[in-house]
Amino acid sequence: MIASPFGHGAIVNTDGAIFSFAGNAQKNALTPFTLDTVRGAPPDAQSIWCRSPIRRRRSSSRKAGGPREIHFGRGYATFRQVCGDLRAELEVCVVPDAPVELRLLRIENRGAQASRCRVAAYFEMVLAEVPLDSRGRLAVEAASSEDALFFLEPANDFVAGVAFVATSLANAKSECVRARFVGGVGPRSREPVLRRARRS
Numbered sequence: 001m002i003a004s005p006f007g008h009g010a011i012v013n014t015d016g017a018i019f020s021f022a023g024n025a026q027k028n029a030l031t032p033f034t035l036d037t038v039r040g041a042p043p044d045a046q047s048i049w050c051r052s053p054i055r056r057r058r059s060s061s062r063k064a065g066g067p068r069e070i071h072f073g074r075g076y077a078t079f080r081q082v083c084g085d086l087r088a089e090l091e092v093c094v095v096p097d098a099p100v101e102l103r104l105l106r107i108e109n110r111g112a113q114a115s116r117c118r119v120a121a122y123f124e125m126v127l128a129e130v131p132l133d134s135r136g137r138l139a140v141e142a143a144s145s146e147d148a149l150f151f152l153e154p155a156n157d158f159v160a161g162v163a164f165v166a167t168s169l170a171n172a173k174s175e176c177v178r179a180r181f182v183g184g185v186g187p188r189s190r191e192p193v194l195r196r197a198r199r200s
Contacts, residue, residue: 085111127153
């Protein structure tokens with residue numbers, strides 16, 4: 001459990017689940033709380049190297065990477081993993097003097113060959129108690145000059161305000177429709193962003 005005096009915080013589990021909230025963990029979830037349920041593997045999880053150690057259907061997959069190390073400290077949690085010549089570290093912390101959560105990703109190439117990596121950050125914004133409470137009601141606005149997305153749930157009477165997600169990645173692109181990112185259902189659904197990025 002990581003929290004600041006502003007009431008902004010996160011609950012981090014050893015399997016890589018991160019539940020973020022603002023003001024109140026029950027009434028104003030930023031991301032879905034799934035720590036007490038059986039987590040299903042995201043699409044293509046077994047064939048995409050994920051920084052956070054999420055559960056996979058086939059844990060023996062070569063793409064799953066090497067041993068994982070999780071360290072919990074005062075106000076932060078750090079995940080480390082080695083996959084071939086690449087060493088990745090994800091640090092999650094809550095800023096003490098502002099209602100902000102940071103996730104810092106470091107990737108180090110220890111090999112002689114150059115390596116190209118694509119970073120895909122996925123957040124299912126809630127701004128309610130559970131995702132069903134706000135599904136279809138979130139207003140989203142993009143600020144390309146700031147590489148940020150702003151979210152508003154007008155029916156949220158617990159916390160009034162705008163939530164945001166921002167990145168420091170160069171030339172970052174965003175997708176606000178979940179089915180277009182992780183994949184939809186049915187013959188007319190488009191190929192998800194994750195699978196297209198993996199091929200390119």
